[in-house]
Amino acid sequence: MTLKETVSAKLSETRAVSPVIGVILMVAITVILAAVIGTFVMGLGNNVSKNAQAGVSFDQVNDTQVDVQLTSLGNVQDAANFSIKSSGCGDDGSPFTEVGDVASVTGCNGSGDKITVVAEINGNENVVATYELN
Structure with missing residues (x-):
């Protein structure tokens, strides 16, 4: 070859x-x-469902009280869709009417209590932020 x-x-x-x-x-x-x-x-x-995204700030005033401020709505349309819950104490209602509102929340036992901000989108509850008392 x-x-x-x-x-x-x-x-x-x-x-x-x-x-x-x-x-x-x-x-x-x-x-x-x-x-x-x-x-x-x-x-x-x-x-596809979306999780709620919003701005929330926490300021602990004393052993059992926390001031919660709504700083932005994110993808939630109305501030009234937010509610605050404290662990073991039940629902503290819907204190927000607009961005910038501050709500005072009192925990049950002080240290270890959790304050949770919940937003409702299309009938679904989404946890936006959680704060544990010191």
């Missing part, structure tokens, strides 16, 4: 690999694009 025949044989063996890889890549790209476009067209991304 001459050098020319050897080189020709090697080249003819590797020529088929490149088109096969190209076809596989094109099919993969087409499938991925179809999935992305199908998701947008069918609106599957709209059904």
Whole structure:
């Protein structure tokens, strides 16, 4: 076998690999694009629930009292959707009417009590922030 025949044989063996890889890549790209476009067209991304995000600050006044301030609404539409709960003491209601409101909350036992700010979005309660009394 001459050098020319050897080189020709090697080249003819590797020529088929490149088109096969190209076809596989094109099919993969087409499938991925179809999935992305199908998701947008069918609106599957709209059904994902969002957690509440809002700004809340805590200022402990004494052993059992904490001032809670609503600093921003985040993705919650209305300040009235926020409520404050203290562990073991029940619901302290919905004291916020707008951003900047401050509500004083009293814990039951002092140290170890948890004050939780909860937001309601589409009927679901989401914990926004929690503070433990010192």
